Amino acid sequence: MMKYIDDYKNPGAARKITENINTLAEKLPAAKRNFSIMEVCGSHTMAIARYGIRELLPENISLISGPGCPVCVTDAGYIDTAVELSRNGITIATFGDMINVPGSDTSLGKCRSEGADIHICYSPLSALELAEKNPDREVVFLAIGFETTIAPLMALLETAKSKNIKNLSIMTAFKLVPPALEALTSDPELKVDSFLCPAHVSAIIGERPYQLFVKKHKIPCVIASFEPLDILYGIEGILEQVVSNKAFVDNRYKRVVKQEGNTTAQHFMDKYLVPYDASWRGIGIIPRSGLKLKNEFDEYNTEKRFNIEVKPGKPNPACRCGDVLKGKIKPSECPLFRRTCNPFHPVGPCMVSSEGSCAAFFKYVK
Numbered sequence: 001m002m003k004y005i006d007d008y009k010n011p012g013a014a015r016k017i018t019e020n021i022n023t024l025a026e027k028l029p030a031a032k033r034n035f036s037i038m039e040v041c042g043s044h045t046m047a048i049a050r051y052g053i054r055e056l057l058p059e060n061i062s063l064i065s066g067p068g069c070p071v072c073v074t075d076a077g078y079i080d081t082a083v084e085l086s087r088n089g090i091t092i093a094t095f096g097d098m099i100n101v102p103g104s105d106t107s108l109g110k111c112r113s114e115g116a117d118i119h120i121c122y123s124p125l126s127a128l129e130l131a132e133k134n135p136d137r138e139v140v141f142l143a144i145g146f147e148t149t150i151a152p153l154m155a156l157l158e159t160a161k162s163k164n165i166k167n168l169s170i171m172t173a174f175k176l177v178p179p180a181l182e183a184l185t186s187d188p189e190l191k192v193d194s195f196l197c198p199a200h201v202s203a204i205i206g207e208r209p210y211q212l213f214v215k216k217h218k219i220p221c222v223i224a225s226f227e228p229l230d231i232l233y234g235i236e237g238i239l240e241q242v243v244s245n246k247a248f249v250d251n252r253y254k255r256v257v258k259q260e261g262n263t264t265a266q267h268f269m270d271k272y273l274v275p276y277d278a279s280w281r282g283i284g285i286i287p288r289s290g291l292k293l294k295n296e297f298d299e300y301n302t303e304k305r306f307n308i309e310v311k312p313g314k315p316n317p318a319c320r321c322g323d324v325l326k327g328k329i330k331p332s333e334c335p336l337f338r339r340t341c342n343p344f345h346p347v348g349p350c351m352v353s354s355e356g357s358c359a360a361f362f363k364y365v366k
């Protein structure tokens, strides 16, 4: 057990935990001899590939990457709508990962090279500054992400309202993690035995949403951070539960994740947003898995403001991102991987994002 905050850098502890994982893997009951753990967070996916965590595990334990990359699960139709807006003279403000994501026909990066006014923001407040400095232009912020990103974006709206900024709107494609766990667990083609729950998302939502999930499905859930030792520690926690025939929410990131989560962030989300049945790229509609602006904030809602609607896109049919995001195949099993699809010529979003599984495999897995 890690006692100190800097223990996650300790090689001796890594060796000890890995030995324990191997011992626990040998003790797994026959029905769970081949055991799968899905990491639901893109940062976990990247760290697992980068630090060779898979190679440290016994053969009967497999790590499956889930839909935890926000860029990857954003529909192609959303990109198409942003492209259309930019071609109609609207200023687009976005996080950098979105720039090279292919929509149905093109990407925002290509539009920018053709002269569209598209800005990369490192913080939502940059979009606010952009709107303030250009009062004669309409600025649309591409508001995508999981629970982690949502609250800061609602703080952006709060500030825009308090400053009476009228030329800024947000196009939302927010996604929620707990409904995705539910959908993955209910998929008969997918066998997920346990979940390594995300760190930052859990810092916002706390332990409770997972507790409801575990109570219903009796699937072990462990909250872990992104350092390699944290991930090993999380895997150890999952196997301990299985060996002792238990299933509960084990918070192994207590140095950040509180049981109740971040109530200030939750307040911001409740104030501005309501749940809806959101479409996930390559996966489809998941009930109540998205958040959209309440009607009373229509003036900040891009779709309402410009009377447009995000329609389903037509991503490249050869791209297997959907199967990658559901953990059905490894990126290397996609026929395009490393051939026609690479980070310089991405065919799908999983090869673009710094949290995408295909990008992680391309960079770190030989």
Ligand code: SF4
Pocket: 318, 319, 320, 321, 322, 324, 331, 334, 335, 336, 337, 338, 341, 342, 346, 347, 348, 349, 350, 351, 352, 358
């Ligand atoms: S390798 Fe490329 S084409 Fe294949 S699933 Fe990944 S992003 Fe899509």
